[in-house]
Amino acid sequence: MKKVGFLGPKGTFTEMAAYSLFPKEELVPLKTIPKVLDLAFAKGIDYAVVPIENAIEGTVNITLDYLIHHKPMPIVASISLEIAQHLLFSPNKDRETFVPKKVVSHPQAIAQCHQFLQKNYPEIEIEYADSTGSAAAWLAENPNADACVIANAQAASTYGLAVAQGDIHDFEHNRTRFIVLTAKKEQAPHIVGPEHTGDKTTLMVTLPSDFAGALHQVLSAFAWRKLNLSKIESRPTKTGLGNYFFLIDIDQLMDDVLVPGAIAELTALGCKVEVLGSYATYSSKATASIN
């Protein structure tokens, strides 16, 4: 059995992602995203599953930055899940009359429900937790707290909390993409359950210096080869204000000609190019209940 580390505890969205991809493997809950990446890098687990991007809030910066700057490992798969955020109360509180003073959740979950909170609880104090699951676990241990949490239905049932209001995320099409990483040689995991939606190659491109038309030249290396890009994002290199690199997702696996050709062209322009992964992408409804 493989060991799959994920942002825990039980009841997180990342657990759903890990379970959708690896229902038969040993799932290992870890407290924070850096802890998951550290353990994968040290080969204490076979695979790491961590969130990377949300449809409402954008990139999960901690994942990307920690991966790139501290624990570089190849991406070997990704999965996108529907994300339904619910407002959960302790069973000790009356759903009709309780007015919580505090809401506890993961920053991404709070951000996805920002307008809901503004409208319904404008005075509420916000407390950030390591994950939605850890917020739910905390409320289960402190059932008399004047607090509520934002988490999913799986967390509600795992921790015996009541769904005071379902689907409180501000935009309907709320999805998060999770990536699978490994520091072990064997690479691509064997995945059968979720729907295979396509393939990606993710590149990290650092420009030699800031010159006129640099990004245009970078993009044209892909354009004339008809390589479709599904994402381009700039992130700070952390070497000084204004220094950025680009993360580029190409909509296909690494091949023998086109992608290496584009990389060679970028290198000839003076860019530094690293391949962060070439992998299959999956999609799932995330409704599976985890035992």
Ligand SMILES: O=C(O)C(=O)C[C@]1(C(=O)O)C=C[C@@H](O)C=C1
């Ligand atoms: O807190 C969780 O349940 C997580 O799995 C983390 C996370 C994230 O970091 O984006 C995953 C999916 C949702 O977007 C909200 C939170």
